[in-house]
Amino acid sequence: MAGTSLKRLSRFVAGLVGWGLLITLTPAFARDEIAMTMMFREGEAPEGQLALRIYREAFGRMGLTLVNVYLPPKRSSIEVETGNVDGELGRARDYASSHPNLVRVDESAMTLRVAAYAASPSIKLTSWDSFRNTEYRVEHRFGMQIPPSRLAGLVRHELLSSAPTSLSGLKKLAIDRSDVYIDFEDNVESLLKASDFPGRERINKVCILERVPIHAYLNKRRADLEPTLSAVLRQMKAEGLIDKYQKEVAAEFSAGKRQ
Template identity: 30%
Template sequence: MAIKKAVVVVWITLVSSLFALAARGSAAQENAVLHAPLERIDRKPVVFAMNNLGSDIYKRAMELIYKEAFSRLGYTFAYNLYPLKRSLGESNAGRIDGECARGWLPPAVQKKYPNLIQVREPIWESRICVYSMNPDIRVNEWQDLKKYENIVIGFSKDGVYLERMIRQYGSNSQTFYGASNSTQGLRMLASKRIGIFLGVEDAIGSILNEAEFRQKNIYNAGSVDTLLLYPYLNKKYAHLAEPLASVLKQMKKEQIIDQYILRAQEEVFAPARKITISTGLMPPQKPSPDLTPSFFNKVAEVVTRAFALENYQVSFIFRSRLSAFNMAKEGLVDGTMLWRKTKSRNSHFYFSKPFITAEIVFFHLKSKSFDWQQLDDLSSYRAGIVAGMQYEDLFDAAIFSGQLLSLTAKDETGNFKKLLSGEIDYTPVILESGYDTIREIFPQKTAALFTHHQKPLIRQNFYLLLSKQIKENQKVITDFNQGLYHLEKMDATDVKQFQQSAP
C-alpha cells in the first residue's frame, strides 16, 4: 500500500499517472510470452530511439522498463538518443529498431513512415502543460488559448501533435511561434519574447531544474491535454508487437512499471557516487597552437561523460605511470587510465570496453639519424622507457632480455629530457600524448627539435582499469561500459573522431 501511494505522488508530480489498456490475447498466450528463459538471450539487441529532451527520470525509467520487457521476450535492449523528428526517419528506415515512446501518428504521418508499427499498449503518459511568467494566465483546456489573443504562443516543433492542436484551437488572429526545441522555447519565454509556451511536462520539468532557469519564475499555468505514448517497432520486428503489448500489460498488473519509476526517481535524485581515477597522462597547462584539446582532455572528457550518464562524479589524481598503476592495483583509488589489456593485469583489475585506439610511435631528435623497420634495426640505439609501462610484446621482451639497450625514467618528461641531452636515442610514446608533453615542458624553439618516426611500434586499444580490491567495482565497470555505449550513440561523431584521432 505504501508503494502505491508513493508511486501516485511521483507520477502526478513528474508525468501524471499510467493507464493500463487491455491487450488482446488469451491467458495461455500471455504466459507463453512472459516466461522466456533469460539464459536464452543470445540475439542481437533491440535498439530503440529515445527522445533526447526527455527528463532523466523518464530516460532511466524507460531503460529499466524495456530491459525487463524484452528480457521476458528473450531479447536484450539498448537505446540511442535522438531528436523526435529525426528518430522517425531512422526507425522507419530500419537503421534503428523502433521508438521508445511516441503519440498516435495521424494518417498523413503514417503514410510518410509506413514501416512503423504501433504496439497497442501505452508505455508512458505525459501531460501537455502551459508555461508562463504571468501569474494571471490560467489554462485548463485547449479552448482556453483563445482568451489570450494578444499574447504570442510558443511551442516545440519536435513533434507534429502540438502544432496541429494549437492551430486547431487557437484563433486566426493569434501569433504562434514554433521553437526548434523546448530549451529554446523556454529561453524565449524567459526573455519575454513570447508570453506562453506549451510543452510536455516531463521534458519541461527537467529543463526548468537546470541552473539556467531556476531563478526565472516560470510556472505551470495548467494542463490542456494528456498524451498517451506508445512503443513503435520497425516492421522487421512486427512479430513482437502483440507479445510486447502483452508483456507491458502484465508488468503493469504486477506493478513492476510503478516500481521502476520509483527506482528511476531514487537513482536520479540520489547524490552521485564519487570515483577517483589515477593517471600518468600529463594534464596540459599550455594550449596547443591550433587550440585543439589535449590527449588527456579528450580521454578525460569521455571518461567523465560516460560515468556522468550513470550518475558518477569523477576526479583525477596525477602521478607517475608506475605510481598511478600501483595506487589502483592496491585499491587506494578506484581505477587508473590508460592501459593495455594484458593477462598479467586480469587478476588485479576489471577492464572497461576499449574506448580509444592510438598509436605508440618512437620520438627522436630531428638532428639525429634514426630509422627502423624491424626490431633488429634498433639494436644500435638506446631506448628510453617508462617504469611500469608495457608497450608491445616483442619490444618489451627485447628490452627485458637486453637485446635492446634502454634507460628507465619515471615518466615521459624524463625521457624527453634525456633525448635532448643525448642520453637516449628514441622513446616510445602515444603519438598525441608525446607532442602534448613536449609542448608542456619545453619552450617553442626547443619543442621544434623533436619529431617522431612515421612507422608506429603498434596501434592498439586502451582501457580504463578498475581495481578488484574494491568490491563495488564489478558493478561500476558495468555502469561505465553502459554509459560509454550511450555516449557513443548520442555523440557518435565526436567519439569516432576522437577514436580515430591518431594518424
C-alpha cells in the same frame, strides 16, 4: 544476405555522420539486440529515461537487449520506416495515422501530461481551445508533435516557436521572451526543482492541456514482437514496476542527479 545487411548498415552510419550524430555500433546489430530510436540521449529528460528503464526491462524479459539510438524526430521516422533500425520509443497513439507502415505496440508504456506554463499571473488557460483569439507567444520543446498539431488554427504561425531544450524554453519564459511554454509536466517540474536561473520563481503551471499515452512503434519486419511486448508491459504494470520506475526517475531528476 550478410552483404546486404552490411550495405544497409553502412548507409545508415553514413547518414548519421552526415547529420553529425554519433552512436556506438558493432559491425551489425546482433540477433539478440533490438535497436530502437529515441530523441533523448542517456541521462536526458525524465520521460526519456523512464522509457529506457521500462523497455530495457520489457525487452530483457523477451531475451533481447535494447540498443538506444539517438536521432532527431524526423530522422528517426525515416530510419525506422526504411528498416535501418527496428523501431521507435516514445510516440503518441495518433502517430500511427501519419506513419501507416509502422506497427504500434498497442499497450502504452506510460501516460504523460502535457502542461502549459507561464510567468505572468494574468495568463489564464484551461484547454487547447483557450488559445483561440489570443496573442500569446507560445513555445514548446523541439520534437514535440502534439503542441503544433493542436495549436494549428488557434495560434498564428509567427507566434509559435520551439525551444531546443526544456531548460532553454523555461529560461526564455522567465525573462518574458515568450508568454507560454508547453512541455511534459514531469520534465518541467523536475527542472524547476533542480535548476537555478533568473526568474525561475515567476514560472507557474497554468493548466494540464492533455494526457498522452506513449507507445513504441516497430518496423513491419519486427511486427511479430508486438503481442509479446504488449503482454510484457501489461504484466509490468500489474506488478507495479512501471509506477516504481516513474517514482525513481522523478526523484533522481528532482534531486539534480541528471540534467
